[in-house]
Amino acid sequence: MIAYPVGQSGQTIFLADSVIAHFRRHRQRRKRQKEAGGQLFARIEGSNIIVFEATGPRRKDMRTRTSYAPHRPSEQREIQERHRHNLHFVGDWHTHPELIPSPSHTDARNIAECVKRSKHELNAFLLVVVGSAEPPDGIQVSICDGESSDILKPSNDKAREPADSSENSRKRRSNTRK
Ligand SMILES: [Zn+2]
Secondary structure (H helix, E strand, O other), X not given: OEEEEOOOOOOEEEEOHHHHHHHHHOOOOOXXXXXXXXXXXXXXXXXXXXXXXXXXXXXXXXXXXXXXXXXHHHXXXXXXXXXXXXXXXXXXEEEOOOOOOOOOHHHHHHHHHHHHHOOOOOOOEEEEEEOOOOOOOOEEEEEEOOOOEEEEOOEXXXXXXXXOOOHHHHHHHHHHOX
């Protein structure tokens, strides 16, 4: 897991190992690889937002080397299906054909769109851009609260990991952490 404290809010965003693995698989490391992307789904446990699933890319998405346009009906279907399982839509991700992602012009527009889309439990919208460098350097996480957006920095502070109820998930985490 990688933890991203959200400013002074007391909230922390966590990216599960499976989500990081999904990002790594779709990195644009070769010349002909197209941008990939999808949606982010999280469980919300108090002040911890744990992103457990990254969807996409899907067959009907429009993808080029330098652009990614998701298939909107597929997005809607994903949100409905996962909501039944208590997984909440919290944002989007996509790749960039560069080592360390810098927010592009299009991404600024996506962030503006978040004003409409941030009306869920998190009350904010996450945008993850995945470059080809190894995580966490190659992963840029920004959060938009409907007005402004901030880039989040990963934390090394173990104390901020979910003090969670479930002993199993604690074991799973410590087993998979390197
Ligand atoms: Zn982009």
